[in-house]
Amino acid sequence: MKVKAGPIAGLVVIAASLAFGGAAFVRNLTPYLPFAEARAATGTVQVMGALDKTSVQLVEGGLRFTLIEKGTGARMPVVFGHTKPANFMMAIEITAIGRYEGDAFHADKLLVKCPSKYQGTETKSYGR
Amino acid sequence: MLLGNGLLVFALTATVLANVLFTVSRRKGGERLRPWAGRSVVAGALGIVAASVWLMTLIANHRFDIHYVAEYTSKASATRYLVAAFWGGQEGSILLWAFWTAVLGWVLSRKSGDRTAWVWPVFGVVQAYLLGLLLLKSPFRPVDGPIPLDGKGLNPLLQNPWMVIHPPILFLGFASTAVPAAWTVHALLHKDWDGWVKSAFPWTLFSFATLGFGLSLGGYWAYETLGWGGFWAWDPVENTSLVPWLFLTAMLHGFAVQRRNGGFRIGNLLIGALPFAAMNYGTFLTRTGVLSDFSVHSFSSLGPDAYKVMLGATLLVALAPLVLLVLRWKGIPRDKAIPAPVSREAGFVAAALLLALMGLGVTLGMSAPLITKLWMPKGAALQADYYNQIGYPLGLVMAVLMSLTPYLAWKTGDAGDALKRLWPPYIAAILCTIAMTGFAWKLGIRKPWMVLLFATSMFTTLANAWLVAPRLKSSGGRRTLGGFVAHMGAGMTLAGVAVLVAFSTQHEAVPLVKGETKEVAGTKLTYLGSTSHPFERDNALRIKVESGGLAWEANPRYYFANWEGKDTLFANPPAIHRQWYGDTYLALGGEQEEIMDDPDRASTPNNQFSLRRGETKIFGDYSFTLEDVGFDDAAREAFKKGRSEFEKLVEFQIKAVATVRYRDTEKVVVPAIRIVPKTGEYSIVAEIPGPDGNRTILRFVPPPTPRQIEEVEGMWQQAVAEAKTKGQPGTPAFQQALMPSVSLKQRLDQMQGLTTYQTLRFETYNAPDEQEVVFVDLSTKPFIWLVWLGTLLYTLGGLVAYRRRATEASEPATAKA
Numbered sequence: 010m011k012v013k014a015g016p017i018a019g020l021v022v023i024a025a026s027l028a029f030g031g032a033a034f035v036r037n038l039t040p041y042l043p044f045a046e047a048r049a050a051t052g053t054v055q056v057m058g059a060l061d062k063t064s065v066q067l068v069e070g071g072l073r074f075t076l077i078e079k080g081t082g083a084r085m086p087v088v089f090g091h092t093k094p095a096n097f098m099m100a101i102e103i104t105a106i107g108r109y110e111g112d113a114f115h116a117d118k119l120l121v122k123c124p125s126k127y128q129g130t131e132t133k134s135y136g137r
Numbered sequence: 138m139l140l141g142n143g144l145l146v147f148a149l150t151a152t153v154l155a156n157v158l159f160t161v162s163r164r165k166g167g168e169r170l171r172p173w174a175g176r177s178v179v180a181g182a183l184g185i186v187a188a189s190v191w192l193m194t195l196i197a198n199h200r201f202d203i204h205y206v207a208e209y210t211s212k213a214s215a216t217r218y219l220v221a222a223f224w225g226g227q228e229g230s231i232l233l234w235a236f237w238t239a240v241l242g243w244v245l246s247r248k249s250g251d252r253t254a255w256v257w258p259v260f261g262v263v264q265a266y267l268l269g270l271l272l273l274k275s276p277f278r279p280v281d282g283p284i285p286l287d288g289k290g291l292n293p294l295l296q297n298p299w300m301v302i303h304p305p306i307l308f309l310g311f312a313s314t315a316v317p318a319a320w321t322v323h324a325l326l327h328k329d330w331d332g333w334v335k336s337a338f339p340w341t342l343f344s345f346a347t348l349g350f351g352l353s354l355g356g357y358w359a360y361e362t363l364g365w366g367g368f369w370a371w372d373p374v375e376n377t378s379l380v381p382w383l384f385l386t387a388m389l390h391g392f393a394v395q396r397r398n399g400g401f402r403i404g405n406l407l408i409g410a411l412p413f414a415a416m417n418y419g420t421f422l423t424r425t426g427v428l429s430d431f432s433v434h435s436f437s438s439l440g441p442d443a444y445k446v447m448l449g450a451t452l453l454v455a456l457a458p459l460v461l462l463v464l465r466w467k468g469i470p471r472d473k474a475i476p477a478p479v480s481r482e483a484g485f486v487a488a489a490l491l492l493a494l495m496g497l498g499v500t501l502g503m504s505a506p507l508i509t510k511l512w513m514p515k516g517a518a519l520q521a522d523y524y525n526q527i528g529y530p531l532g533l534v535m536a537v538l539m540s541l542t543p544y545l546a547w548k549t550g551d552a553g554d555a556l557k558r559l560w561p562p563y564i565a566a567i568l569c570t571i572a573m574t575g576f577a578w579k580l581g582i583r584k585p586w587m588v589l590l591f592a593t594s595m596f597t598t599l600a601n602a603w604l605v606a607p608r609l610k611s612s613g614g615r616r617t618l619g620g621f622v623a624h625m626g627a628g629m630t631l632a633g634v635a636v637l638v639a640f641s642t643q644h645e646a647v648p649l650v651k652g653e654t655k656e657v658a659g660t661k662l663t664y665l666g667s668t669s670h671p672f673e674r675d676n677a678l679r680i681k682v683e684s685g686g687l688a689w690e691a692n693p694r695y696y697f698a699n700w701e702g703k704d705t706l707f708a709n710p711p712a713i714h715r716q717w718y719g720d721t722y723l724a725l726g727g728e729q730e731e732i733m734d735d736p737d738r739a740s741t742p743n744n745q746f747s748l749r750r751g752e753t754k755i756f757g758d759y760s761f762t763l764e765d766v767g768f769d770d771a772a773r774e775a776f777k778k779g780r781s782e783f784e785k786l787v788e789f790q791i792k793a794v795a796t797v798r799y800r801d802t803e804k805v806v807v808p809a810i811r812i813v814p815k816t817g818e819y820s821i822v823a824e825i826p827g828p829d830g831n832r833t834i835l836r837f838v839p840p841p842t843p844r845q846i847e848e849v850e851g852m853w854q855q856a857v858a859e860a861k862t863k864g865q866p867g868t869p870a871f872q873q874a875l876m877p878s879v880s881l882k883q884r885l886d887q888m889q890g891l892t893t894y895q896t897l898r899f900e901t902y903n904a905p906d907e908q909e910v911v912f913v914d915l916s917t918k919p920f921i922w923l924v925w926l927g928t929l930l931y932t933l934g935g936l937v938a939y940r941r942r943a944t945e946a947s948e949p950a951t952a953k954a
Contacts, residue, residue, distance in 0.1 A: 014478075019490065030498050030527050037523035038505065041515040053520060062852070063881055067912075071646055082859050092646040092726040092914055101848075106520070 039106055044076075044083040048109045055106045056085060056114060062098055073113070076103060086113040094121050141191050141277030148184025148239070149268040151177045156261040159254040171254060178246040178257065181264065185239035189223075189232055192276055196222055202284045205229060205276040211290035218291050221300040224308070225291045227424065228276035233304065235267040237312035245316060248947070249336060255327050256336075259319040263413075266450055274443050286787050287813075293698035299358035307355065307378060310348025314381050314412040316340040317388065318454070321409030325461040330402055330470060334395050337409070339943035341392065342619075344412065345385045346935030352378050353928030364693070364711040364724035366643060366916050368924070371521040376503045377419025380496050381412035387492035388412070389938075390485040397547055400474025401486060403462070408493060410458035414451070415500060421451045422503060479550040484542030491531055491538075498527045529590065532631055536593040539624045540600040562599035569595045577639060584639045591635035597628030619938025626930025633923030640719075643916040646726045649680065651909040660684040660721070664911055670834045670902045671697050672822050678911055680723060682714065689714055691723040693913065711914075719919035726912030745838075745900040748795075758800050759904060761835075765794040766897060769809075788813040790821070793837045793897055799826040808837035808899070827904060838898040846889060853881045 042054045058076030061084070065074045071090040078085065087105050105116035155177035162170035192205070196219050201207040209222040209229070224230045242264055246257050317337045324333035355375070356368035369375065388408050394401040421427075425444045475483045501508075502519050510516040540562070544555035570592040577588065601624040608614030608621070644657050649664035656662075661683040669676045677692035691712035711724035746754050748763040755761075768776060772789035775782045783789075792809040806823035813819070818839040827833030856878035864870030 022490070023494070026494050026498075029530070030494075030501065033523050033526040034501060034505070034519065037520040037526070038509065038517045039520055040509075040513055040517040055518065059852075062849075063878065063884075067646075077855070082855065090645070092912065106518070 041104075044078045044081070044085045047085070047114065050109070053106065053108055053117070055104050057102060057104045058085060060098075060100050060103050065093075065098070067093060076105065076114075087116050088113045089116045089119060094119060097121060141188055141195070142272065142275055144184050144188040144191060145268055145271050145275070145277075148181045148188065149265060149272070151181035151184055152261050152265045152268065155181060156258045156265075159258050159261075163254050174254065174257075175246055178243060178261075181261075182239040182243040185232075185235050185264075185268070188271075188277075189236045192229065192232060193220075193223055195277075199288070201286070201288050202279055203276075204278050204280045207280050207285050207288040209288070209291050211288040214288075214290055215296075217298065217301050218296050221295060221304075222291050224304045225295050225300070226276075228271070228274055230304065230308065231267065231270055231274075232276055233308045234312055235264070235271060237305075237309045238264050238267055238315060241313055241316060245319070245340075252323070252329070252332065252336070255329070256319055256323040256333075259322045259326075260315060263315045263319070266446075270443060270446060273446060294363075297358070297362050299354065299362065303351065303354045303358055306347060307351030310344060310351045310378070311381075311416055313340065313344040313347060314385065314416050317344065317385075318410040318413035318458070321406060321458055322461065324409070325406060325458065325465055328465070328468065331395070331399065333409075334392050334405060336946050338389075338392050338396065339939050339946050341385055341388055342935050342939035342942055345382065345389060346932050346939060348378060348382045348385065349928065349935060350932040352382060353925070353932070356928075357925060360921075361713065362710045364709055364914075366711075366722055366724065366914065366918075371499075371502070371524040373419065373503045374423050376499050377416065377423055380415040380419060380499050380503075383492050383496035383499070384408060384411040384415055387489040387496065390489040390492070394474050394482050394485045394489075398474065398476065398482065399470075399472035400482070401489070402469055402471065404474070404486070404489060406458075406462055406469070408489070410454065411493075411496070414455040414458075415496065417447075417451045417454045418500070419503070421447045422507075427507065476548045477550065479545060479552045481542055481545045481547045481550060483550075484538050484545060488535065488538055488542070491535055495528065495531050498531075499524060502527075529586070533590055533593055536590070536597045536628060536631055539597040539627060540593070543601060543604055543621060543624065559600060562596060562603045565599045566592060566596035569599075573636070573639075580640070582639055587635045587639040591632050591639070594628045594631035594635060598625050598632060599628075601625040601628065615937075616941050619934045619936075619941060621934070622937060623931040623934025626927040626932070626934060628927070629923050629930060630927030633920060633925075633927060636920045636923065637918060640919040641917060643914070645914045646912045647915055648910050648912055651911075657915055660915065662913070662915065664909075665690075667695065667832075667903055668692065669832050670822070671695050672820060672834070672836070672902075674698075677712070678725070678913075680712070680913065682721065682723065684721060691721075693723050693725045695725055695911075715922075717922075719917060720921050722914075722916045722918055724914045724916075726914045745898065747896045747898045749896055756904075759901075760798045761899065762796040763793060763897060764796055764805070767792060767794075786814075791837075793899075795823075795835065795899070797825045797835065802826040806835055808835050810837055810839045812839075822902075825901070825904075833901065833903045836900050836902065838900055840898075846885070849881060849885050853878065853885055856881060 037053075039053045039055050042050055042056060044056055044058070047054050047056045056076065056078075058078045061075040061077050064086075066072060071088065072093045073086065073088050076085045076087055077083070085105075087107075089105070100121045102122040104120035104122075105114055106118040106120070107114055107116035109115075155174050158170050158174035158177055161167050162174055195203050195206050196210050199206070199210065199212055205226060205228055206222075209225045210219055214222065222229070224233045242257070242260050245260055246253050249256050317340055320333040320337035320340070323329060352375075355378070359365075359370075360368040388405065388411075391401045391405040391408060395405055425447060474486055477483070502523050505519040505523075506516045540559070541555060544558055545552075570588065573591055574588050577584070601621040605618055605621045605625065608618055642658060647655065647657055647662070649655055649662055651664050651666065654661050654663045661681075663681040663683075665679040665681055667676055667678055674696055675694070676696050677694045680691045680693070682689055682691050691714060693712040694709040696709060709725045711722055714721040714723075746756070746761070748754060748761060750763055750766060753760055753762040767773065769790040769792060772783070772786060775786055775789075788811060790809045790811050792807050794805065794807055797804050797806055804826055806825055808823040809821040811819045811821055820836050820839070822834045822836045825833050825835045856875060860866075860871050860874035860878075863874040
């Protein structure tokens with residue numbers, strides 16, 4: 010039965026890779042959550058809301074702002090440690106990807122959806 | 138419209154005819170139909186080429202009655218961007234895909250000899266599909282409604298020399314994946330178990346080289362012009378090209394094994410159509426808008442009909458070869474692929490397996506938003522780290538394989554001998570790694586995983602270089618260099634990535650006050666001013682950089698483009714200072730200030746202020762007086778005649794007449810807003826006196842748009858509604874809840890005042906201003922050239938191997954090689 014060693018080794022490699030890949034997949038999923046759940050969540054999540062334009066503060070090394078959740082009107086302070094995205098103030102909707110820590114949502118990445126006259130909306134992402 | 142679509146219909150007819158003729162000609166006595174089938178192929182190809190030429194002609198002649206031309210070009214577009222506009226939009230890029238498909242199909246019909254009649258019809262189906270898609274969403278369809286006098290122009294982000302060269306190469310790579318897929322389906326249909334590999338081999342190498350080169354050009358383009366500092370982000374659009382490339386690379390290894398010993402037949406048949414299928418799947422994901430909440434790139438949907446057609450085609454392309462394979466399963470002859478566990482064959486099979494796994498892993502990742510919708514209402518995205526986590530171990534194992542396998546003989550490898558011959562590159566790689574680790578230690582960087590990746594991939598590069606060197610002497614040796622050169626390149630790119638991950642530094646949103654020197658991680662930055670002003674396309678910031686005994690002036694671009702009726706700041710090209718040990722990358726740190734924020738704020742980087750007629754305001758050495766405001770002559774005439782006459786105007790201007798005093802000079806200037814009702818509002822700036830060598834300008838800021846006002850109004854209404862839930866209007870609870878939003882109300886009143894032109898807003902650029910601040914991103918990219926050089930090498934290696942396999946494919950069939 011020596012002949013079968015090859016295929017078996019192959020299957021083991023594939024199974025191990027699948028398990029490894031599956032674990033990486035689950036670990037890196039970032040679900041969209043309502044603000045209330047996002048505050049309690051552990052790990053990286055995404056929240057979506059409208060920008061409170063009066064709340065935007067440019068600070069050294071990044072910016073702070075507040076998102077307002079559709080429907081509930083709940084507010085979420087967000088800290089973004091990167092450069093302020095272009096067209097930020099025109100955003101109609103912002104998705105922040107990160108985690109809630111202390112008293113604010115620390116975003117690693119923002120998806121900024123802007124009104125675009127000709128193509129409906131346009132989404133751009135910022136941060137890493 | 139008529140001619141363009143006519144040509145498409147003609148091409149579609151010719152393609153279908155070629156298919157029918159080829160199929161009939163396979164019957165006994167049907168050979169005499171072959172020349173006619175060949176002519177139909179040429180006719181179809183010419184039809185597509187003619188349609189492409191016609192679209193180019195329409196673009197060059199500013200035929201704005203055609204939707205596509207009006208959408209992506211304008212009279213002001215430079216010639217090279219007229220060329221780029223051909224593929225700047227969805228329909229045009231599909232036509233580009235069809236164009237290359239036609240060219241390749243023609244070559245395929247010439248190069249496949251007796252088997253053309255069997256393989257071409259498969260390819261013809263692809264060509265017919267693309268033509269069908271083009272007829273469904275035609276680039277030649279007319280505009281809805283009145284014909285515009287000028288087009289909208291190409292998105293400023295795409296007005297870039299790279300846009301002229303990158304898409305044609307990438308789409309050539311895209312289109313060429315259909316050829317190996319056609320050969321695979323042909324092999325399964327007609328039980329051509331070995332011949333197809335010989336014929337498809339050069340095509341697969343061609344595809345690998347062009348798609349790989351297209352990918353690296355895309356990365357280089359992003360790095361050089363978008364200013365976010367990277368070249369790869371695991372975005373769906375990027376993955377759409379990467380996955381087929383991974384499958385193609387896997388296939389090359391499987392092909393080499395089958396060509397050698399006839400093994401791995403099923404593996405090759407399984408993977409043969411995957412590059413094309415993956416490309417279609419990626420195109421479906423990125424062109425139909427299903428991922429628009431999850432990606433950097435903006436997608437516009439092709440419409441529901443095209444969506445269904447693309448979904449159908451994607452499923453067909455992915456499933457049909459699989460079904461055929463299952464049906465043919467029993468009849469496929471099986472030869473042993475791996476003669477010994479330590480042999481070159483074993484290494485090749487492992488490479489094919491790992492590369493295919495990586496391809497599947499990336500496909501899984503880019504499908505995450507769709508897959509998770511099965512159990513999450515809004516779906517979930519994957520963090521880019523997923524790709525790094527699966528890519529890292531695979532990259533590491535592949536680097537080891539790429540170092541060892543070339544040293545193993547076919548059939549029976551002698552591990553001991555290979556290891557003996559591997560000593561010199563092994564020692565050299567260790568020396569490189571020690572140098573790198575020492576460097577890292579000195580800088581206080583501890584990333585053992587990156588050191589490990591660097592060591593193995595450096596080993597790959599050196600081990601393959603050791604084999605390349607002696608082969609350069611003879612022409613026979615040079616012929617077989619391809620694989621080694623490609624692996625040198627792959628190792629180099631991986632090593633470059635390891636160095637970048639370990640050593641790159643990044644400082645974002647660094648504020649620089651004009652004239653003051655700021656030190657950021659050992660680098661001194663001094664903001665000196667601008668080369669011109671931000672409404673000129675080539676305007677750049679002037680920033681003096683002093684680092685490690687060197688000093689230079691960095692000029693990151695800073696330019697507002699007229700886009701969709703607004704002066705918009707797009708991603709601006711960064712300033713890259715290149716040295717042998719790496720790049721210093723200085724980019725504009727996002728939007729400098731919000732014009733909408735506060736009309737009366739006299740602050741950085743621009744003075745912004747508003748004036749009523751006759752009013753004077755003083756800022757430092759400047760004083761501004763608004764003398765008058767009015768329409769241009771034509772508009773005034775039309776206005777007198779009545780509303781309907783005025784509404785007929787294609788464009789008009791609102792001019793502000795202002796007196797500017799700067800120290801002892803006084804000047805009357807007329808900044809204006811050019812309003813084009815169909816497309817938007819543009820600023821015409823005026824030059825005002827300033828200190829020498831500085832172009833100082835005054836801009837008349839357009840009033841807020843109704844939409845912007847609506848938005849603020851909506852936010853105010855929401856704040857009121859929210860406050861009402863806290864208490865009745867008038868009660869302290871209500872007042873308190875509303876307090877934080879009072880500024881909204883103030884802004885709303887201000888904006889409404891502005892729209893009536895009672896108050897005009899202005900801003901100055903480059904006016905002397907001690908407080909002027911810009912924000913920049915500063916990063917270092919050590920040894921990034923390793924990545925670029927690596928990608929060039931694997932492309933070159935692919936082309937060298939292509940020559941060898943193309944020669945083989947054109948030789949008459951002999952006994953098993």
